[in-house]
Amino acid sequence: MSDLVLAIDVGGTKIAAGVVDGDGSLLRGAVRATPADDAEQAWAQVRSAVDEVLAGTPSVRAVGIGCAGPVDTGRGTVSPINIGGWRDFPLRARVADLVPGVPVRLAGDGVCIALGEHWRGAGRSSQHLLGMVVSTGVGGGLVLAGRPFGGRTGNAGHVGHVVVEPDGLPCTCGGRGCVETVASGPHLVRWAREHGWQAPPGADAADLAEAARSGDAVAAAAFERGGRAVGMMIAGVAAVCDLDLVVVGGGVAKAGPLLFDPVRRALDTHAGLGYLSGLRVVPAELGGEAGLIGAAALLRP
The missing domain is CATH 3.30.420.40 (ATPase, nucleotide binding domain)
Known part of the structure:
Protein backbone atom coordinates (compact mmCIF):
# COMPACT_ATOMS: atom_id res chain seq x y z
CA MET A 1 0.00 0.00 0.00
CA SER A 2 1.19 3.52 -0.74
CA ASP A 3 2.50 5.50 2.24
CA LEU A 4 1.72 8.80 0.49
CA VAL A 5 -0.84 11.24 1.89
CA LEU A 6 -2.46 14.13 0.07
CA ALA A 7 -2.26 17.18 2.33
CA ILE A 8 -4.30 20.37 1.90
CA ASP A 9 -3.80 23.65 3.78
CA VAL A 10 -6.42 26.37 3.32
CA GLY A 11 -5.70 29.83 4.70
CA GLY A 12 -7.01 33.32 4.24
CA THR A 13 -4.35 34.34 1.71
CA LYS A 14 -3.18 31.06 0.17
CA ILE A 15 -4.32 27.54 -0.55
CA ALA A 16 -1.66 24.83 -0.66
CA ALA A 17 -1.72 21.14 -1.54
CA GLY A 18 1.08 18.63 -1.34
CA VAL A 19 2.03 14.98 -1.29
CA VAL A 20 3.73 13.88 1.94
CA ASP A 21 5.49 10.56 2.48
CA GLY A 22 5.56 8.37 5.57
CA ASP A 23 8.62 10.17 6.95
CA GLY A 24 6.93 13.56 6.81
CA SER A 25 8.80 14.82 3.75
CA LEU A 26 6.91 17.05 1.33
CA LEU A 27 7.46 15.54 -2.12
CA ARG A 28 5.31 17.78 -4.30
CA GLY A 29 3.53 21.04 -3.65
CA ALA A 30 1.28 23.62 -5.29
CA VAL A 31 0.06 27.00 -4.07
CA ARG A 32 -2.87 29.15 -5.14
CA ALA A 33 -4.19 32.51 -3.97
CA THR A 34 -7.35 32.42 -1.88
CA PRO A 35 -10.37 34.27 -3.29
CA ALA A 36 -11.97 35.97 -0.31
CA ASP A 37 -15.67 36.14 -1.07
CA ASP A 38 -16.74 33.63 -3.72
CA ALA A 39 -17.29 30.08 -2.42
CA GLU A 40 -16.97 28.31 -5.74
CA GLN A 41 -13.92 30.30 -6.83
CA ALA A 42 -12.20 29.34 -3.59
CA TRP A 43 -13.15 25.71 -4.11
CA ALA A 44 -11.85 25.87 -7.69
CA GLN A 45 -8.46 26.93 -6.33
CA VAL A 46 -8.43 23.95 -3.96
CA ARG A 47 -9.31 21.59 -6.80
CA SER A 48 -6.67 23.13 -9.07
CA ALA A 49 -3.91 22.70 -6.48
CA VAL A 50 -4.97 19.13 -5.77
CA ASP A 51 -5.05 18.27 -9.47
CA GLU A 52 -1.54 19.65 -9.91
CA VAL A 53 0.08 17.65 -7.12
CA LEU A 54 -1.76 14.42 -7.94
CA ALA A 55 -0.82 14.53 -11.63
CA GLY A 56 1.73 11.78 -12.12
CA THR A 57 1.67 10.84 -8.42
CA PRO A 58 1.05 7.22 -7.38
CA SER A 59 -2.13 6.60 -5.43
CA VAL A 60 -2.45 8.16 -1.98
CA ARG A 61 -3.67 6.21 1.02
CA ALA A 62 -5.46 9.13 2.72
CA VAL A 63 -6.14 12.86 2.70
CA GLY A 64 -5.51 15.33 5.51
CA ILE A 65 -6.99 18.85 5.44
CA GLY A 66 -6.12 21.83 7.58
CA CYS A 67 -8.33 24.89 7.22
CA ALA A 68 -8.58 28.31 8.79
CA GLY A 69 -11.39 28.34 11.30
CA PRO A 70 -13.82 28.11 12.71
CA VAL A 71 -14.21 24.50 11.60
CA ASP A 72 -16.71 21.82 12.53
CA THR A 73 -14.84 18.53 12.42
CA GLY A 74 -17.93 16.52 13.27
CA ARG A 75 -19.85 17.76 10.24
CA GLY A 76 -16.80 18.29 8.07
CA THR A 77 -17.67 21.92 7.39
CA VAL A 78 -15.65 25.14 7.59
CA SER A 79 -16.52 28.82 8.10
CA PRO A 80 -13.20 30.71 7.95
CA ILE A 81 -13.41 34.26 9.23
CA ASN A 82 -11.34 35.59 6.33
CA ILE A 83 -12.94 33.56 3.51
CA GLY A 84 -16.31 35.23 3.46
CA GLY A 85 -17.76 32.95 0.79
CA TRP A 86 -17.36 29.82 2.91
CA ARG A 87 -19.98 29.48 5.60
CA ASP A 88 -20.69 25.90 6.67
CA PHE A 89 -18.88 24.92 3.49
CA PRO A 90 -18.73 21.09 3.17
CA LEU A 91 -15.00 20.95 2.56
CA ARG A 92 -14.40 17.39 3.74
CA ALA A 93 -17.14 15.98 1.50
CA ARG A 94 -15.98 18.02 -1.50
CA VAL A 95 -12.42 16.76 -1.12
CA ALA A 96 -13.62 13.19 -0.60
CA ASP A 97 -15.33 13.40 -3.99
CA LEU A 98 -11.99 14.30 -5.59
CA VAL A 99 -10.16 11.34 -4.04
CA PRO A 100 -12.76 8.61 -3.54
CA GLY A 101 -12.20 5.50 -1.50
CA VAL A 102 -9.64 6.80 1.01
CA PRO A 103 -10.00 8.28 4.52
CA VAL A 104 -10.28 12.07 4.71
CA ARG A 105 -9.51 13.94 7.96
CA LEU A 106 -10.24 17.61 8.65
CA ALA A 107 -8.73 19.81 11.36
CA GLY A 108 -8.16 23.48 12.04
CA ASP A 109 -5.04 24.90 10.44
CA GLY A 110 -3.58 25.76 13.83
CA VAL A 111 -3.81 22.16 14.96
CA CYS A 112 -2.04 21.11 11.77
CA ILE A 113 0.74 23.65 12.27
CA ALA A 114 1.27 22.38 15.82
CA LEU A 115 1.21 18.77 14.67
CA GLY A 116 3.65 19.45 11.83
CA GLU A 117 6.15 21.09 14.18
CA HIS A 118 5.67 18.22 16.65
CA TRP A 119 6.40 15.60 13.99
CA ARG A 120 9.18 17.18 11.98
CA GLY A 121 10.02 20.59 13.40
CA ALA A 122 10.89 22.49 16.57
CA GLY A 123 8.40 20.53 18.69
Missing part, protein backbone atom coordinates in the same frame (compact mmCIF):
# COMPACT_ATOMS: atom_id res chain seq x y z
CA ARG A 124 9.93 17.08 18.28
CA SER A 125 11.07 16.98 21.90
CA SER A 126 7.69 17.91 23.40
CA GLN A 127 4.49 16.02 24.05
CA HIS A 128 2.56 19.07 25.32
CA LEU A 129 2.89 22.05 23.04
CA LEU A 130 1.18 25.03 21.49
CA GLY A 131 2.06 25.73 17.89
CA MET A 132 1.15 29.21 16.73
CA VAL A 133 1.53 31.70 13.91
CA VAL A 134 1.85 35.46 14.27
CA SER A 135 1.31 36.93 10.83
CA THR A 136 -1.58 38.82 9.23
CA GLY A 137 -3.58 37.10 11.97
CA VAL A 138 -2.72 35.14 15.10
CA GLY A 139 -3.60 31.45 15.16
CA GLY A 140 -2.64 28.32 16.98
CA GLY A 141 -3.28 24.70 17.82
CA LEU A 142 -2.50 22.21 20.56
CA VAL A 143 -0.72 18.87 20.77
CA LEU A 144 -1.40 17.31 24.18
CA ALA A 145 0.05 13.98 25.30
CA GLY A 146 1.54 13.68 21.84
CA ARG A 147 -1.82 13.84 20.06
CA PRO A 148 -3.59 16.67 18.25
CA PHE A 149 -6.26 18.21 20.45
CA GLY A 150 -9.13 19.92 18.68
CA GLY A 151 -11.68 19.92 21.48
CA ARG A 152 -15.42 19.59 21.05
CA THR A 153 -15.73 21.12 17.56
CA GLY A 154 -12.13 21.13 16.37
CA ASN A 155 -11.38 24.72 17.36
CA ALA A 156 -9.36 24.27 20.56
CA GLY A 157 -6.14 26.25 20.51
CA HIS A 158 -7.62 29.20 18.61
CA VAL A 159 -5.38 31.45 20.68
CA GLY A 160 -5.57 34.54 18.51
CA HIS A 161 -8.87 35.31 20.19
CA VAL A 162 -7.70 35.22 23.78
CA VAL A 163 -8.57 38.64 25.22
CA VAL A 164 -5.56 40.69 26.36
CA GLU A 165 -7.15 44.16 26.34
CA PRO A 166 -10.71 44.08 27.76
CA ASP A 167 -11.44 47.55 26.36
CA GLY A 168 -9.40 47.05 23.20
CA LEU A 169 -10.28 47.22 19.54
CA PRO A 170 -13.11 45.25 17.94
CA CYS A 171 -11.89 42.02 16.35
CA THR A 172 -13.04 40.30 13.17
CA CYS A 173 -14.23 37.40 15.35
CA GLY A 174 -16.93 39.64 16.85
CA GLY A 175 -15.14 40.10 20.16
CA ARG A 176 -12.97 42.91 21.46
CA GLY A 177 -9.39 43.19 22.63
CA CYS A 178 -8.16 39.86 21.24
CA VAL A 179 -4.42 39.33 21.01
CA GLU A 180 -4.82 39.41 17.22
CA THR A 181 -5.89 43.07 17.46
CA VAL A 182 -2.59 43.89 19.17
CA ALA A 183 0.08 41.57 17.77
CA SER A 184 -0.83 40.73 14.18
CA GLY A 185 1.26 42.37 11.48
CA PRO A 186 -1.38 44.84 10.24
CA HIS A 187 -2.20 45.90 13.79
CA LEU A 188 1.46 46.42 14.68
CA VAL A 189 1.74 48.72 11.67
CA ARG A 190 -1.55 50.48 12.49
CA TRP A 191 -0.46 51.20 16.06
CA ALA A 192 2.95 52.43 14.94
CA ARG A 193 1.43 54.81 12.38
CA GLU A 194 -0.99 56.16 14.98
CA HIS A 195 1.97 56.87 17.25
CA GLY A 196 4.08 58.69 14.70
CA TRP A 197 5.89 56.09 12.62
CA GLN A 198 6.59 57.67 9.24
CA ALA A 199 6.41 55.05 6.50
CA PRO A 200 5.21 54.97 2.89
CA PRO A 201 1.80 53.53 1.98
CA GLY A 202 1.84 49.76 1.86
CA ALA A 203 4.54 49.36 4.51
CA ASP A 204 4.15 46.10 6.40
CA ALA A 205 5.48 44.31 9.48
CA ALA A 206 8.77 43.51 7.74
CA ASP A 207 9.30 47.22 7.09
CA LEU A 208 8.38 47.95 10.69
CA ALA A 209 10.95 45.41 11.89
CA GLU A 210 13.63 46.98 9.72
CA ALA A 211 12.80 50.40 11.16
CA ALA A 212 13.03 49.03 14.69
CA ARG A 213 16.43 47.50 13.98
CA SER A 214 17.55 50.86 12.62
CA GLY A 215 16.69 52.58 15.88
CA ASP A 216 13.14 53.85 15.32
CA ALA A 217 11.72 54.07 18.84
CA VAL A 218 8.05 53.90 17.79
CA ALA A 219 8.65 50.78 15.67
CA ALA A 220 10.47 49.13 18.56
CA ALA A 221 7.61 50.07 20.91
CA ALA A 222 5.09 48.46 18.57
CA PHE A 223 6.95 45.14 18.78
CA GLU A 224 7.35 45.50 22.54
CA ARG A 225 3.61 45.98 22.89
CA GLY A 226 2.74 43.11 20.53
CA GLY A 227 5.24 40.73 22.10
CA ARG A 228 3.97 41.52 25.57
CA ALA A 229 0.43 40.68 24.46
CA VAL A 230 1.56 37.37 22.95
CA GLY A 231 3.47 36.53 26.12
CA MET A 232 0.46 37.27 28.32
CA MET A 233 -1.67 35.02 26.16
CA ILE A 234 0.93 32.23 26.24
CA ALA A 235 1.13 32.44 30.04
CA GLY A 236 -2.62 31.86 30.34
CA VAL A 237 -2.83 29.07 27.78
CA ALA A 238 0.22 27.31 29.24
CA ALA A 239 -1.26 27.46 32.73
CA VAL A 240 -4.56 25.97 31.56
CA CYS A 241 -3.03 23.25 29.36
CA ASP A 242 0.15 22.48 31.36
CA LEU A 243 2.44 23.08 28.39
CA ASP A 244 6.22 22.76 28.24
CA LEU A 245 6.79 24.28 24.78
CA VAL A 246 5.41 26.98 22.50
CA VAL A 247 6.55 27.07 18.87
CA VAL A 248 5.97 30.39 17.09
CA GLY A 249 6.11 30.91 13.34
CA GLY A 250 4.66 33.32 10.79
CA GLY A 251 5.78 36.54 9.16
CA VAL A 252 5.90 38.63 12.34
CA ALA A 253 7.95 35.95 14.09
CA LYS A 254 10.65 36.52 11.46
CA ALA A 255 11.42 39.72 13.38
CA GLY A 256 13.26 37.42 15.82
CA PRO A 257 14.32 39.08 19.08
CA LEU A 258 12.10 42.08 18.41
CA LEU A 259 9.14 39.78 19.09
CA PHE A 260 10.63 36.97 21.17
CA ASP A 261 12.39 39.14 23.75
CA PRO A 262 9.21 40.91 24.94
CA VAL A 263 7.34 37.61 24.80
CA ARG A 264 9.84 36.08 27.23
CA ARG A 265 9.82 39.15 29.45
CA ALA A 266 6.05 38.89 29.70
CA LEU A 267 6.36 35.23 30.65
CA ASP A 268 8.77 36.17 33.42
CA THR A 269 6.06 38.47 34.77
CA HIS A 270 2.90 36.44 34.17
CA ALA A 271 3.86 32.73 34.17
CA GLY A 272 4.54 32.42 37.88
CA LEU A 273 3.23 28.94 38.64
CA GLY A 274 5.91 26.46 39.56
CA TYR A 275 4.92 23.91 36.94
CA LEU A 276 5.55 26.51 34.23
CA SER A 277 9.17 27.07 35.23
CA GLY A 278 10.47 24.99 32.31
CA LEU A 279 8.20 26.51 29.67
CA ARG A 280 10.14 27.37 26.51
CA VAL A 281 9.16 29.59 23.58
CA VAL A 282 11.09 28.85 20.38
CA PRO A 283 10.91 29.82 16.70
CA ALA A 284 9.19 27.42 14.30
CA GLU A 285 11.38 25.42 11.93
CA LEU A 286 9.08 24.31 9.11
CA GLY A 287 7.93 27.66 7.76
CA GLY A 288 5.13 27.41 5.21
CA GLU A 289 5.36 23.62 5.09
CA ALA A 290 4.15 23.12 8.67
CA GLY A 291 0.44 23.11 7.79
CA LEU A 292 0.83 20.55 5.01
CA ILE A 293 3.06 18.24 7.04
CA GLY A 294 0.69 18.54 9.97
CA ALA A 295 -2.35 17.80 7.79
CA ALA A 296 -0.62 14.61 6.65
CA ALA A 297 0.19 13.79 10.29
CA LEU A 298 -3.55 13.67 11.04
CA LEU A 299 -3.45 10.24 9.41
CA ARG A 300 -0.54 8.86 11.41
CA PRO A 301 -1.29 5.91 13.72
Whole structure:
Protein backbone atom coordinates (compact mmCIF):
# COMPACT_ATOMS: atom_id res chain seq x y z
CA MET A 1 0.00 0.00 0.00
CA SER A 2 1.19 3.52 -0.74
CA ASP A 3 2.50 5.50 2.24
CA LEU A 4 1.72 8.80 0.49
CA VAL A 5 -0.84 11.24 1.89
CA LEU A 6 -2.46 14.13 0.07
CA ALA A 7 -2.26 17.18 2.33
CA ILE A 8 -4.30 20.37 1.90
CA ASP A 9 -3.80 23.65 3.78
CA VAL A 10 -6.42 26.37 3.32
CA GLY A 11 -5.70 29.83 4.70
CA GLY A 12 -7.01 33.32 4.24
CA THR A 13 -4.35 34.34 1.71
CA LYS A 14 -3.18 31.06 0.17
CA ILE A 15 -4.32 27.54 -0.55
CA ALA A 16 -1.66 24.83 -0.66
CA ALA A 17 -1.72 21.14 -1.54
CA GLY A 18 1.08 18.63 -1.34
CA VAL A 19 2.03 14.98 -1.29
CA VAL A 20 3.73 13.88 1.94
CA ASP A 21 5.49 10.56 2.48
CA GLY A 22 5.56 8.37 5.57
CA ASP A 23 8.62 10.17 6.95
CA GLY A 24 6.93 13.56 6.81
CA SER A 25 8.80 14.82 3.75
CA LEU A 26 6.91 17.05 1.33
CA LEU A 27 7.46 15.54 -2.12
CA ARG A 28 5.31 17.78 -4.30
CA GLY A 29 3.53 21.04 -3.65
CA ALA A 30 1.28 23.62 -5.29
CA VAL A 31 0.06 27.00 -4.07
CA ARG A 32 -2.87 29.15 -5.14
CA ALA A 33 -4.19 32.51 -3.97
CA THR A 34 -7.35 32.42 -1.88
CA PRO A 35 -10.37 34.27 -3.29
CA ALA A 36 -11.97 35.97 -0.31
CA ASP A 37 -15.67 36.14 -1.07
CA ASP A 38 -16.74 33.63 -3.72
CA ALA A 39 -17.29 30.08 -2.42
CA GLU A 40 -16.97 28.31 -5.74
CA GLN A 41 -13.92 30.30 -6.83
CA ALA A 42 -12.20 29.34 -3.59
CA TRP A 43 -13.15 25.71 -4.11
CA ALA A 44 -11.85 25.87 -7.69
CA GLN A 45 -8.46 26.93 -6.33
CA VAL A 46 -8.43 23.95 -3.96
CA ARG A 47 -9.31 21.59 -6.80
CA SER A 48 -6.67 23.13 -9.07
CA ALA A 49 -3.91 22.70 -6.48
CA VAL A 50 -4.97 19.13 -5.77
CA ASP A 51 -5.05 18.27 -9.47
CA GLU A 52 -1.54 19.65 -9.91
CA VAL A 53 0.08 17.65 -7.12
CA LEU A 54 -1.76 14.42 -7.94
CA ALA A 55 -0.82 14.53 -11.63
CA GLY A 56 1.73 11.78 -12.12
CA THR A 57 1.67 10.84 -8.42
CA PRO A 58 1.05 7.22 -7.38
CA SER A 59 -2.13 6.60 -5.43
CA VAL A 60 -2.45 8.16 -1.98
CA ARG A 61 -3.67 6.21 1.02
CA ALA A 62 -5.46 9.13 2.72
CA VAL A 63 -6.14 12.86 2.70
CA GLY A 64 -5.51 15.33 5.51
CA ILE A 65 -6.99 18.85 5.44
CA GLY A 66 -6.12 21.83 7.58
CA CYS A 67 -8.33 24.89 7.22
CA ALA A 68 -8.58 28.31 8.79
CA GLY A 69 -11.39 28.34 11.30
CA PRO A 70 -13.82 28.11 12.71
CA VAL A 71 -14.21 24.50 11.60
CA ASP A 72 -16.71 21.82 12.53
CA THR A 73 -14.84 18.53 12.42
CA GLY A 74 -17.93 16.52 13.27
CA ARG A 75 -19.85 17.76 10.24
CA GLY A 76 -16.80 18.29 8.07
CA THR A 77 -17.67 21.92 7.39
CA VAL A 78 -15.65 25.14 7.59
CA SER A 79 -16.52 28.82 8.10
CA PRO A 80 -13.20 30.71 7.95
CA ILE A 81 -13.41 34.26 9.23
CA ASN A 82 -11.34 35.59 6.33
CA ILE A 83 -12.94 33.56 3.51
CA GLY A 84 -16.31 35.23 3.46
CA GLY A 85 -17.76 32.95 0.79
CA TRP A 86 -17.36 29.82 2.91
CA ARG A 87 -19.98 29.48 5.60
CA ASP A 88 -20.69 25.90 6.67
CA PHE A 89 -18.88 24.92 3.49
CA PRO A 90 -18.73 21.09 3.17
CA LEU A 91 -15.00 20.95 2.56
CA ARG A 92 -14.40 17.39 3.74
CA ALA A 93 -17.14 15.98 1.50
CA ARG A 94 -15.98 18.02 -1.50
CA VAL A 95 -12.42 16.76 -1.12
CA ALA A 96 -13.62 13.19 -0.60
CA ASP A 97 -15.33 13.40 -3.99
CA LEU A 98 -11.99 14.30 -5.59
CA VAL A 99 -10.16 11.34 -4.04
CA PRO A 100 -12.76 8.61 -3.54
CA GLY A 101 -12.20 5.50 -1.50
CA VAL A 102 -9.64 6.80 1.01
CA PRO A 103 -10.00 8.28 4.52
CA VAL A 104 -10.28 12.07 4.71
CA ARG A 105 -9.51 13.94 7.96
CA LEU A 106 -10.24 17.61 8.65
CA ALA A 107 -8.73 19.81 11.36
CA GLY A 108 -8.16 23.48 12.04
CA ASP A 109 -5.04 24.90 10.44
CA GLY A 110 -3.58 25.76 13.83
CA VAL A 111 -3.81 22.16 14.96
CA CYS A 112 -2.04 21.11 11.77
CA ILE A 113 0.74 23.65 12.27
CA ALA A 114 1.27 22.38 15.82
CA LEU A 115 1.21 18.77 14.67
CA GLY A 116 3.65 19.45 11.83
CA GLU A 117 6.15 21.09 14.18
CA HIS A 118 5.67 18.22 16.65
CA TRP A 119 6.40 15.60 13.99
CA ARG A 120 9.18 17.18 11.98
CA GLY A 121 10.02 20.59 13.40
CA ALA A 122 10.89 22.49 16.57
CA GLY A 123 8.40 20.53 18.69
CA ARG A 124 9.93 17.08 18.28
CA SER A 125 11.07 16.98 21.90
CA SER A 126 7.69 17.91 23.40
CA GLN A 127 4.49 16.02 24.05
CA HIS A 128 2.56 19.07 25.32
CA LEU A 129 2.89 22.05 23.04
CA LEU A 130 1.18 25.03 21.49
CA GLY A 131 2.06 25.73 17.89
CA MET A 132 1.15 29.21 16.73
CA VAL A 133 1.53 31.70 13.91
CA VAL A 134 1.85 35.46 14.27
CA SER A 135 1.31 36.93 10.83
CA THR A 136 -1.58 38.82 9.23
CA GLY A 137 -3.58 37.10 11.97
CA VAL A 138 -2.72 35.14 15.10
CA GLY A 139 -3.60 31.45 15.16
CA GLY A 140 -2.64 28.32 16.98
CA GLY A 141 -3.28 24.70 17.82
CA LEU A 142 -2.50 22.21 20.56
CA VAL A 143 -0.72 18.87 20.77
CA LEU A 144 -1.40 17.31 24.18
CA ALA A 145 0.05 13.98 25.30
CA GLY A 146 1.54 13.68 21.84
CA ARG A 147 -1.82 13.84 20.06
CA PRO A 148 -3.59 16.67 18.25
CA PHE A 149 -6.26 18.21 20.45
CA GLY A 150 -9.13 19.92 18.68
CA GLY A 151 -11.68 19.92 21.48
CA ARG A 152 -15.42 19.59 21.05
CA THR A 153 -15.73 21.12 17.56
CA GLY A 154 -12.13 21.13 16.37
CA ASN A 155 -11.38 24.72 17.36
CA ALA A 156 -9.36 24.27 20.56
CA GLY A 157 -6.14 26.25 20.51
CA HIS A 158 -7.62 29.20 18.61
CA VAL A 159 -5.38 31.45 20.68
CA GLY A 160 -5.57 34.54 18.51
CA HIS A 161 -8.87 35.31 20.19
CA VAL A 162 -7.70 35.22 23.78
CA VAL A 163 -8.57 38.64 25.22
CA VAL A 164 -5.56 40.69 26.36
CA GLU A 165 -7.15 44.16 26.34
CA PRO A 166 -10.71 44.08 27.76
CA ASP A 167 -11.44 47.55 26.36
CA GLY A 168 -9.40 47.05 23.20
CA LEU A 169 -10.28 47.22 19.54
CA PRO A 170 -13.11 45.25 17.94
CA CYS A 171 -11.89 42.02 16.35
CA THR A 172 -13.04 40.30 13.17
CA CYS A 173 -14.23 37.40 15.35
CA GLY A 174 -16.93 39.64 16.85
CA GLY A 175 -15.14 40.10 20.16
CA ARG A 176 -12.97 42.91 21.46
CA GLY A 177 -9.39 43.19 22.63
CA CYS A 178 -8.16 39.86 21.24
CA VAL A 179 -4.42 39.33 21.01
CA GLU A 180 -4.82 39.41 17.22
CA THR A 181 -5.89 43.07 17.46
CA VAL A 182 -2.59 43.89 19.17
CA ALA A 183 0.08 41.57 17.77
CA SER A 184 -0.83 40.73 14.18
CA GLY A 185 1.26 42.37 11.48
CA PRO A 186 -1.38 44.84 10.24
CA HIS A 187 -2.20 45.90 13.79
CA LEU A 188 1.46 46.42 14.68
CA VAL A 189 1.74 48.72 11.67
CA ARG A 190 -1.55 50.48 12.49
CA TRP A 191 -0.46 51.20 16.06
CA ALA A 192 2.95 52.43 14.94
CA ARG A 193 1.43 54.81 12.38
CA GLU A 194 -0.99 56.16 14.98
CA HIS A 195 1.97 56.87 17.25
CA GLY A 196 4.08 58.69 14.70
CA TRP A 197 5.89 56.09 12.62
CA GLN A 198 6.59 57.67 9.24
CA ALA A 199 6.41 55.05 6.50
CA PRO A 200 5.21 54.97 2.89
CA PRO A 201 1.80 53.53 1.98
CA GLY A 202 1.84 49.76 1.86
CA ALA A 203 4.54 49.36 4.51
CA ASP A 204 4.15 46.10 6.40
CA ALA A 205 5.48 44.31 9.48
CA ALA A 206 8.77 43.51 7.74
CA ASP A 207 9.30 47.22 7.09
CA LEU A 208 8.38 47.95 10.69
CA ALA A 209 10.95 45.41 11.89
CA GLU A 210 13.63 46.98 9.72
CA ALA A 211 12.80 50.40 11.16
CA ALA A 212 13.03 49.03 14.69
CA ARG A 213 16.43 47.50 13.98
CA SER A 214 17.55 50.86 12.62
CA GLY A 215 16.69 52.58 15.88
CA ASP A 216 13.14 53.85 15.32
CA ALA A 217 11.72 54.07 18.84
CA VAL A 218 8.05 53.90 17.79
CA ALA A 219 8.65 50.78 15.67
CA ALA A 220 10.47 49.13 18.56
CA ALA A 221 7.61 50.07 20.91
CA ALA A 222 5.09 48.46 18.57
CA PHE A 223 6.95 45.14 18.78
CA GLU A 224 7.35 45.50 22.54
CA ARG A 225 3.61 45.98 22.89
CA GLY A 226 2.74 43.11 20.53
CA GLY A 227 5.24 40.73 22.10
CA ARG A 228 3.97 41.52 25.57
CA ALA A 229 0.43 40.68 24.46
CA VAL A 230 1.56 37.37 22.95
CA GLY A 231 3.47 36.53 26.12
CA MET A 232 0.46 37.27 28.32
CA MET A 233 -1.67 35.02 26.16
CA ILE A 234 0.93 32.23 26.24
CA ALA A 235 1.13 32.44 30.04
CA GLY A 236 -2.62 31.86 30.34
CA VAL A 237 -2.83 29.07 27.78
CA ALA A 238 0.22 27.31 29.24
CA ALA A 239 -1.26 27.46 32.73
CA VAL A 240 -4.56 25.97 31.56
CA CYS A 241 -3.03 23.25 29.36
CA ASP A 242 0.15 22.48 31.36
CA LEU A 243 2.44 23.08 28.39
CA ASP A 244 6.22 22.76 28.24
CA LEU A 245 6.79 24.28 24.78
CA VAL A 246 5.41 26.98 22.50
CA VAL A 247 6.55 27.07 18.87
CA VAL A 248 5.97 30.39 17.09
CA GLY A 249 6.11 30.91 13.34
CA GLY A 250 4.66 33.32 10.79
CA GLY A 251 5.78 36.54 9.16
CA VAL A 252 5.90 38.63 12.34
CA ALA A 253 7.95 35.95 14.09
CA LYS A 254 10.65 36.52 11.46
CA ALA A 255 11.42 39.72 13.38
CA GLY A 256 13.26 37.42 15.82
CA PRO A 257 14.32 39.08 19.08
CA LEU A 258 12.10 42.08 18.41
CA LEU A 259 9.14 39.78 19.09
CA PHE A 260 10.63 36.97 21.17
CA ASP A 261 12.39 39.14 23.75
CA PRO A 262 9.21 40.91 24.94
CA VAL A 263 7.34 37.61 24.80
CA ARG A 264 9.84 36.08 27.23
CA ARG A 265 9.82 39.15 29.45
CA ALA A 266 6.05 38.89 29.70
CA LEU A 267 6.36 35.23 30.65
CA ASP A 268 8.77 36.17 33.42
CA THR A 269 6.06 38.47 34.77
CA HIS A 270 2.90 36.44 34.17
CA ALA A 271 3.86 32.73 34.17
CA GLY A 272 4.54 32.42 37.88
CA LEU A 273 3.23 28.94 38.64
CA GLY A 274 5.91 26.46 39.56
CA TYR A 275 4.92 23.91 36.94
CA LEU A 276 5.55 26.51 34.23
CA SER A 277 9.17 27.07 35.23
CA GLY A 278 10.47 24.99 32.31
CA LEU A 279 8.20 26.51 29.67
CA ARG A 280 10.14 27.37 26.51
CA VAL A 281 9.16 29.59 23.58
CA VAL A 282 11.09 28.85 20.38
CA PRO A 283 10.91 29.82 16.70
CA ALA A 284 9.19 27.42 14.30
CA GLU A 285 11.38 25.42 11.93
CA LEU A 286 9.08 24.31 9.11
CA GLY A 287 7.93 27.66 7.76
CA GLY A 288 5.13 27.41 5.21
CA GLU A 289 5.36 23.62 5.09
CA ALA A 290 4.15 23.12 8.67
CA GLY A 291 0.44 23.11 7.79
CA LEU A 292 0.83 20.55 5.01
CA ILE A 293 3.06 18.24 7.04
CA GLY A 294 0.69 18.54 9.97
CA ALA A 295 -2.35 17.80 7.79
CA ALA A 296 -0.62 14.61 6.65
CA ALA A 297 0.19 13.79 10.29
CA LEU A 298 -3.55 13.67 11.04
CA LEU A 299 -3.45 10.24 9.41
CA ARG A 300 -0.54 8.86 11.41
CA PRO A 301 -1.29 5.91 13.72
